Amino acid sequence: MSQPDIHLYTASTMNGWKPLIFLHEGDIDYELTPISFAKKEQKAPDYVKLNPNGRIPTIVDRGNGGFAVFESGAILWYLAEKYGKFLSDDPNLRSETLQWLMFQMSGIGPMMGQVMYFQRIAKPNGDDVPYAIKRYGDETRRLLEVLDTRLAGRDWLVGDDYSIADMATYPWARSHFWATVSVEGLDNLNAWLDRIDARPKTQAALQLPEPRPAFFGKGDVAAAAAANAARFKD
Ligand SMILES: N[C@@H](CCC(=O)N[C@@H](CS)C(=O)NCC(=O)O)C(=O)O
CATH class of the missing domain: 1.20.1050.10 (Glutathione S-transferase Yfyf (Class Pi); Chain A, domain 2)
Known part of the structure; x- marks a missing residue:
């Protein structure tokens, strides 16, 4: 089975839930990697390459050459554009x-x-x-x-x-x-x-x-x- 396009790195916080809400409401398959603040995973060098702010959430779009998006508002906007959902064309x-x-x-x-x-x-x-x-x-x-x-x-x-x-x-x-x-x-x-x-x-x-x-x-x-x-x- 092929991997889903969207790989989401997040935690259970107000910002962290936003992409999860989009993906669930849109019935979109995704891979989830929980980020542990206790282990400071959001500050790990490999993660900071994806999210220079060292915070959650982040997505990586395998369907777009591994393109990474940080900032929860930009992630929602990106997903809305990619899937044509939850953002009007008007x-x-x-x-x-x-x-x-x-x-x-x-x-x-x-x-x-x-x-x-x-x-x-x-x-x-x-x-x-x-x-x-x-x-x-x-x-x-x-x-x-x-x-x-x-x-x-x-x-x-x-x-x-x-x-x-x-x-x-x-x-x-x-x-x-x-x-x-x-x-x-x-x-x-x-x-x-x-x-x-x-x-x-x-x-x-x-x-x-x-x-x-x-x-x-x-x-x-x-x-x-x-x-x-x-x-x-x-
Ligand atoms: N403006 C950013 C804020 C991200 C943010 O502050 N995330 C918090 C959780 S809601 C975080 O990662 N905190 C861990 C830390 O500060 O190290 C966004 O909306 O994505």
Whole structure:
């Protein structure tokens, strides 16, 4: 049997899930190599040749001469172009999809990532910085409000279909609990989260390489939070 085109290197994080969601929703065969942060596999010289940033996710397309793509937004865009899925051919809808993809990549991801860092890593390891927690928490809430406004009267961020903009944004917005940012009163956002919660293929993707229910406020959150803080102690 021939190897699948796409070889995905990833871990169970908000950025790491994005290509998994695409591949599962698109029914695309792929090979998965889980990357262990504990073993610092994302910093290994051979991996850094594929992803100069030393982070996950990365794909290698065997169907395109082993072409490597890093940055989760660029990966979604590449996959959308390769497979002709989840990105409209209509020029304006296509532009809107890329606008919301960039909004996630440049706003939601970095801001939520910082509040998660200060709440879930710095604070439990003895470096409590309330100013940073408030600054990044308030900015995250503001960005989630922008999403809520966008989602008024619409099922998806762009057009009538689930797109790479939704796929990029969902794992972050769904992890608002882990960021300790409230989504109370954001009815359109919550309805959109519920809509994606009901997509079996997206939910199957979130189980890989391993499930992280604590990100979504489920399971033994205290134990998961303690283990996470300990893992990033140094
Ligand atoms: N902008 C990058 C961010 C990638 C990123 O920060 N990945 C994190 C996990 S979500 C990572 O690899 N962390 C491990 C490390 O920092 O060494 C993307 O979207 O791909």
